[in-house]
Amino acid sequence: MHVAIAGNIGAGKTTLTKLLAKHYKWEAQLEDVVDNPYLDDFYNQMERWSFNLQVYFLNSRFRQVNQIRQSGKKIIQDRTIYEDAHIFAPNLHAMGLMTNRDFENYSSLFQLMESFVKGPDLLIYLRSTIPNLVNQIHKRGRDYENSISIDYLSRLNERYEAWIHGYEKGKLLIIDVDALDFVDVPEDLGSIINKIDAEIHGLF
DSSP states (O other), X not given: OEEEEEEOTTSSHHHHHHHHHHHHTOEEEOOOOTTOTTHHHHHHOHHHHHHHHHHHHHHHHHHHHHHHHHHOSOEXXXXXXXHIIIIIHHHHHHTTSSOHHHHHHHHHHHHHHHTTOOOOSEEEEEEOXXXXXXXXXXXXXXXXXXXXXXXXXXXXXXXXXXXXXXXXXXXXEEEEOTTOOTXXXXXXXXXXXXXXXXXXXXXX
């Protein structure tokens, strides 16, 4: 079984992925942030490094999805291959931070990869407002994220909502995270787990 968590920067994907992996005894597939050789450069010079960063993420997640399917294990994944292609890359292109040539090359590569992968059995989308995202980003204090603008986050949020509205790859669970504290309030985590239980009972 393949469960994936989607959401904007700072929505709480990695934290929830780890908590759910522990609860369900699933294997967690986390986003490659620590070893990503492009992130620092990208946030300092987006136009120069956007294509390199997006291809790196695409390669990394395509590899992850293949491993998930071949493993036969129950796996929960932090962010999907679809978010790169439907949200992050088009946003960089629309902002003039990725050239037409690079975007067409990237899109062609994604379409080829997509023909070999299957969507997750359950997608959990963490919906959040911009103030909450900004608060969470500041709280975790990653140096390379200090330069993220509210405009950039807003554009991503709009694309997330549009993508989720038309999502048809499998089961979908939307969780509004603004009023939740699933780290420090056990009841909040419990309410999320109850919703997931209701969805995954239909998968078996």
